[in-house]
Amino acid sequence: MTSKGRVTIREVAERAGVSMATVSRVLSGNHPVPASTRARVLRAARDLDYVANAHARALVGGGRKMVAVVLRQVTSPFYAQVAEGVEAEAAARGWLCLVGTTGGDPGRELEFVQLMREEGARLVILVGGVVEDDAYRERVAHYAQALASAGARLVLCGRPAPDPDIPALVVEFDNEAGARAITGHLLSAGHRRIVFLGGLPGNTALDARVAGYRAALAEHGLGPEAAHVVDCGLGRAAGHRAMTELLKAGGVPGPGDTATPETATSGTATRDTATRDAANPGTATPDTAPARFTAVFAGDDMVAAGALRAIADAGLRVPQDISVVGYNDIPLAEDFNPPLTTVRTPAEELGRAAVRIALRDPEHAAGAHHLLGTHIVVRDSVQPPPPGREDGGSTPV
Numbered sequence: 001m002t003s004k005g006r007v008t009i010r011e012v013a014e015r016a017g018v019s020m021a022t023v024s025r026v027l028s029g030n031h032p033v034p035a036s037t038r039a040r041v042l043r044a045a046r047d048l049d050y051v052a053n054a055h056a057r058a059l060v061g062g063g064r065k066m067v068a069v070v071l072r073q074v075t076s077p078f079y080a081q082v083a084e085g086v087e088a089e090a091a092a093r094g095w096l097c098l099v100g101t102t103g104g105d106p107g108r109e110l111e112f113v114q115l116m117r118e119e120g121a122r123l124v125i126l127v128g129g130v131v132e133d134d135a136y137r138e139r140v141a142h143y144a145q146a147l148a149s150a151g152a153r154l155v156l157c158g159r160p161a162p163d164p165d166i167p168a169l170v171v172e173f174d175n176e177a178g179a180r181a182i183t184g185h186l187l188s189a190g191h192r193r194i195v196f197l198g199g200l201p202g203n204t205a206l207d208a209r210v211a212g213y214r215a216a217l218a219e220h221g222l223g224p225e226a227a228h229v230v231d232c233g234l235g236r237a238a239g240h241r242a243m244t245e246l247l248k249a250g251g252v253p254g255p256g257d258t259a260t261p262e263t264a265t266s267g268t269a270t271r272d273t274a275t276r277d278a279a280n281p282g283t284a285t286p287d288t289a290p291a292r293f294t295a296v297f298a299g300d301d302m303v304a305a306g307a308l309r310a311i312a313d314a315g316l317r318v319p320q321d322i323s324v325v326g327y328n329d330i331p332l333a334e335d336f337n338p339p340l341t342t343v344r345t346p347a348e349e350l351g352r353a354a355v356r357i358a359l360r361d362p363e364h365a366a367g368a369h370h371l372l373g374t375h376i377v378v379r380d381s382v383q384p385p386p387p388g389r390e391d392g393g394s395t396p397v
Contacts, residue, residue: 007050007149015044065095067123067355068116069157072104077330078300078347082127082157085351093359095122106139113143117150125155125354129205137162144168157354160204161369170369171354175205178343178374179212180219182325183297185341185376187220190384191295191323197242197307198299199231206234206299209327213297234299239306243296247314294322294385301326301333304340308381312337319383329377339379346372 009027013020018041026033026041033041044050069086071079083099090097098121102108109126116124124147130136144154144166154168161170186194196213200206210229217226232242298304304326311318318324318338326333329344346353350372357370 007048009050012041012044012048012050015048016041065093066098066116066119066121067095067125068098068100068112068121069125069127069351070100070102070109070112071127073101074099076302077332078328078345079127081330081347082351085348085353086125086355087351088348089352089355093355095355106135110139110143113147117147117152120150121152123153123155123355123358125157125351126159127157127351128159129203130159131202132160132162132204133202140168141166153358155354155358157350158205164369169354169358171350171357171372172370173345173350173372173374175208175374176212176215178327178345178376179209179297180216181212181374181376182327182341182343183213183216184219185378186295186297186323186325186382187216189295189323189382192222192226193293194226194228194295194297195246195293196227196229196297196299197232197239197246198234198303199229200233200299201231209299228293232303234303236302236306236309239298239303240310241306242303243307243310244313246293247310247316295382296322296324298324298326301328301330301336301340301342304342305332305336308336308340319381321386323382323385325382333377334379336381338381341379341381342377343374344377345374 009020009023013023016023016037018037022033022037023041023045026038027045067086067090069083071083074080074083083097087097087099098116100112100116102112113124113126124143126140126143140154140156140162147154148167156168156170156172158172159170160172161168183194194213194217196210198206199210213229214224214227218224230242230246232238296304296307298307304324307324308318311322311324316322324340326340326342327345328347329342333340333342353370353372357368
């Protein structure tokens with residue numbers, strides 16, 4: 001896949017040594033052509049990276065009104081909701097929607113983008129946070145230019161554009177503001193020892209949530225040392241494992257427990273201060289458990305689900321012993337035990353907006369950036385810390 005200017009049918013014909021009419025017959029597949037001629041034309045088209053212009057095909061009735069959405073996985077409730085939004089908006093306009101998954105593999109993502117370019121998809125939507133490194137920046141610029149050269153459009157949904165000049169539409173929501181608001185909710189309830197569970201250094205979405213968490217602590221007069229970020233990644237299993245390790249490390253006392261926190265090192269990395277982050281960018285060093293934390297801010301609702309299970313397994317209660325909040329407000333969040341206080345992200349609207357904005361103003365969509373809002377959904381997983389533990393102290397006996 002190349003990002004050079006659009007190759008024309010004339011260039012393919014010249015390379016193959018045939019007429020443009022012959023090239024058209026071969027590529028349409030609707031007319032008999034000698035096998036040797038067909039092979040020569042297809043080889044020339046492949047060598048030149050020729051892709052028939054989707055808009056030109058549409059003018060003659062051969063274009064596909066098709067949008068492709070590329071996800072990390074379909075089992076994640078968040079990704080599924082975004083895909084549902086894309087499908088709903090596409091269907092309302094009479095377009096087809098194709099869904100592909102990559103498992104986080106950049107190679108599979110490249111193959112899918114190339115396939116959709118060749119098949120004439122008008123929009124290719126890439127969904128979800130990523131590690132924004134040089135390889136990602138180069139890859140996305142490559143996608144955007146190559147799709148544009150074929151008359152298609154790249155949409156980045158919930159992930160940033162590495163360069164505002166590349167021809168890609170960005171539609172995302174304000175991760176940092178949502179994290180700042182939910183952390184403020186915990187602080188307003190009286191919590192001062194709050195753990196962020198679910199960091200993943202370099203991931204654009206989670207880094208923004210960590211930034212919002214730190215900002216809220218600072219706004220309430222707490223120093224950098226008050227921040228405790230556990231880099232366990234996302235998913236229920238990750239949340240359960242990390243929460244179990246924190247509880248074993250003595251971070252939360254049980255009823256009547258006056259023991260001091262135990263020093264423990266585990267496979268879960270903890271970033272305890274902004275100073276350490278600055279000294280070791282992109283790294284995390286295992287450290288002691290945060291002293292007597294009273295609340296957990298889970299990086300997403302599935303991390304929260306794992307944390308809730310680990311807390312219950314330890315014989316502790318939410319919110320009486322530990323308050324827990326999440327992020328995304330997946331459909332099951334209100335059915336957790338207890339129902340989860342969380343940040344509602346406009347997942348389905350994110351998918352709808354990606355299609356709607358790209359098709360509403362196609363000439364000006366490229367390079368545009370649209371930011372959707374978030375808000376807190378208050379349920380039953382937060383209450384003030386137990387008496388005597390507002391600042392992380394032991395429960396009185």
